[in-house]
Amino acid sequence: MKTDPDLKLIRQSKEGRRAAFGKLVRKYQDPIFELVYDYLGNYEEARDTAQDVFMKAFNRLGSFEEKARFSTWLYRIAVNQSLDVIRKKERQKLILNREKREPADQDDTTSRNGTIDLDQAGLSEAQHTAIILRFFQDMSVPEIAEIMDCSESTVRTHVYRAVNKLRRQTEFRP
C-alpha cells in the first residue's frame, strides 16, 4: 500500500493539534459534502451530516490504526452516517404513514432532487452505496471495495444487481 499522504497531519491531530485536523477538514470538506448530498439530496441535511462526519472522525481519530488510508476511513464514516440518516428518515416516514394511514408521498424510484429512494428502488444499503460511489462519486471498484470493506467481486455484483433493479423499476413504471 502506498504511504498515506495525510499521515503527518493525522499523527499531529492524534497529538491533539486541532490546527492539523483543520487542514484535513479543509482537504476533504467538499468531497464529503458531495458524497453525503448524493445520499440525502438535501442541502441542509447534507451540511449537518457532513459536519457530524468530521466531528465523529475527530473523536474517533485515536482508533484510526493507519492500516487503511485516512480518506478511505473518512468515506466509510460518511457512508455509514448518511445511511443512518436515511434509516432514521425511513423510520419516521413509516411512523407518519402509520399514523396518517396514508401511502408514501413518493411513487418514483428517484426523489424530486435526483437521489435514489431506497424503498422504491428496492435496493439494499450495500447496493445503494455501491451505486452512489460508482456513479455519483466516480470511484473505481477497488476504491469502493476498500470503503465498503468487501471484495472487488462483491462490489461488481452489487453494482450489476443495483443497475438491473433500477432499470427494471423504470421499465415497469406507468
Next chain:
Amino acid sequence: MNRCEYQKYYDEYIKGDLAPELDIEFQRHLQDCRICEREIEQFYQGHRQLQALKRGAFDDDVKAEYHQALKAMFKPVPDRFSPREFLHELVFTHSRKLRLAEVVTVLITGILIGWFFFYDGAPTISPGSTATGYYGKPISRQDMEYLNYYFLASEIVLLEMVNGDLAEDDFFLEKETAQKLLIKTFLVHEVALKLNDPKMLRFLTRMEMILYELSNADQDQLAETLSSVRFIIDDGQLLSEVRELKQLIADSGTPATMPG
C-alpha cells in the same frame, strides 16, 4: 434471468475501467456469449439513466455556510501549556528543532558556567590594537591598565612586607591577600611571556616565590615567614624593580592610577 460469470464486468466494461488483458478477454467473450450479447445493451440503458441522475457541480457560495461552520468547529485553539507535556516532549520527542535547541542551550549554559567560574579578568594581548605600546611591543590599552594596576598593588604589598608591623592593627597582609595577588601574578606572568620581557619575568618569578611562602604560612608562622621574605625583597631590590616597571608602563602612556 440467465447467468454468466462475466455479467459483473458490464459496468467496468462500459466505463472503460477494465484492465487491458481483461478487456480483451471480455470482448472475445462477448462474441461468443448470447446472454451477455443480449444483456449488456439493457444494462447500458440502466447505466445511462443513472448517469443522468448525476448532479452538477456546486457553486462555491452554496457551500460557503458549510465551510464557515466547519472552520468554526475546527479552528486552531492555543494549546494550554503543560509543564509535564513539555518535559515529555523535551526528553522523548526526536524533533530536530528541539534537539538543536537542546544543544544550543547546553552550549550556552556551559559557556556561562565557564565564564562565571574561571574568568578572572585575565589580561590578553591583542596584537595590532590601538595601545601605545610597551617597549614597542603591541599590547592593548586594557592589558596596559591591568599591568599598571598589578605593579601598583605589588608595590603596596611589598612595602607592607618590608615596613609593616605584625603587632599593629593596620597590618593588612593576610594569607588571603597573598593568595589573591599570587593568582594575579600568574596571569601577569602569561602576559610577560608573550611580551618576552626578561626583567618583568625575573621580577614575577621572585614575587611568585614570596607570595607562595606567605600564602602557605599559618598565623603563628607569619612572623618567621615575613622575616625571610624581607631578606629576599631587600637582597633582590624588588621594591626598586617594581617601581621601575611601574614607571616604564606609565611612560608608555597609561597613567599609574588604580582602576576605579
